Amino acid sequence: MSQRFSYTMDGSSTEFGSGLRSPKEEFAHLLRLLREGKRSTFIVGPIPDGVHFVDHIQYGDRSAYLQCAGTAETMTIEWHRVDDDGQDRHYIVGRGGDHSGEPDVEIPFFNGTRTATVYPDEVFALDEATDIFFSCYETETLPPSYATRLFDLAWPKPQS
Numbered sequence: 639m640s641q642r643f644s645y646t647m648d649g650s651s652t653e654f655g656s657g658l659r660s661p662k663e664e665f666a667h668l669l670r671l672l673r674e675g676k677r678s679t680f681i682v683g684p685i686p687d688g689v690h691f692v693d694h695i696q697y698g699d700r701s702a703y704l705q706c707a708g709t710a711e712t713m714t715i716e717w718h719r720v721d722d723d724g725q726d727r728h729y730i731v732g733r734g735g736d737h738s739g740e741p742d743v744e745i746p747f748f749n750g751t752r753t754a755t756v757y758p759d760e761v762f763a764l765d766e767a768t769d770i771f772f773s774c775y776e777t778e779t780l781p782p783s784y785a786t787r788l789f790d791l792a793w794p795k796p797q798s
Contacts, residue, residue, distance in 0.1 A: 642685040643775060648677045648748075653685070654775075662772040669767055672710045678747035681705040682771065684778065701726055704774045707747040707754050710764040714745050714754045716789065717780060729786035731770065735759025737787065760787070 643654040671677050683703030701720045706713045715731040737757050745754045773781045
């Protein structure tokens with residue numbers, strides 16, 4: 639993989655790929671660090687060609703990234719990208735299950751101070767999440783067997 643990537647874990651950022659492990663083993667290692675009361679978020683995205691890592695972290699374009707929140711045993715995965723129409727969109731990754739009614743599976747993160755609420759097919763554990771992150775690292779897209787659900791990041795407007 640010639641493309642460079644950065645990752646952020648609970649607010650601390652560095653360049654992906656220590657060279658000590660294969661990329662897939664590195665994803666497994668980092669995702670395994672997600673534990674209740676410890677680390678709970680992980681974000682990875684490409685660094686544009688010709689951009690220094692520090693500049694990317696401070697000023698870089700954040701239009702494409704894959705992130706997760708929760709623990710190694712129970713996490714949600716989200717994908718942010720620029721779609722073909724040029725719009726930034728944020729998606730929750732799932733397996734394409736039943737989405738009737740409101741999502742009702744709560745995944746706590748940031749030591750229980752925040753919660754992601756998703757459908758059952760949008761909950762992942764370490765091994766499957768590792769495969770998804772590694773596939774996105776190699777192809778810069780989700781594996782075709784996964785579905786996405788648009789997630790509106792807009793804040794609700796105050797009532798008048």
